Amino acid sequence: MTTDVNLAKQAIHDKLEAQIKTAEAKLATLKARAETTKANIELKAIAELLPKKQAIQQELQELKVSGGDRLERARADLEARIADLEKSVKDIEARVKEDQK
Secondary structure, X not given: OOHHHHHHXXXXXXXXXXXXXXXXXXXXXXXXXXXXXXXXXXXXXXXXXXHHHHHHHHHHHHHHHOOHHHXXXXXXXXXXXXXXXXXXXXXHHHHHHHHHO
16 A cells, blocks of 8 residues: 555544543543442443444454455445444433533
């Protein structure tokens, strides 16, 4: 592969990985808060997101070795999965805020 393709692939990987890390950090914060308040509903919701996060991590690793058309398909799929994960995290955050009122 050319240097430009490698740089583009690395940029995509880095962007997606940053989004995943942000979602993971929010999940960790929510989990800690839920454990402190013994919020079983939030803990269950967070636990249900862990397989999604693991699947995203696996696909991100596969993205590193993909190329061409596969790269674009993998990127689009990962972006959709990450968006779904981020939405789920935001839903939990909203529930926690509502419970705190």
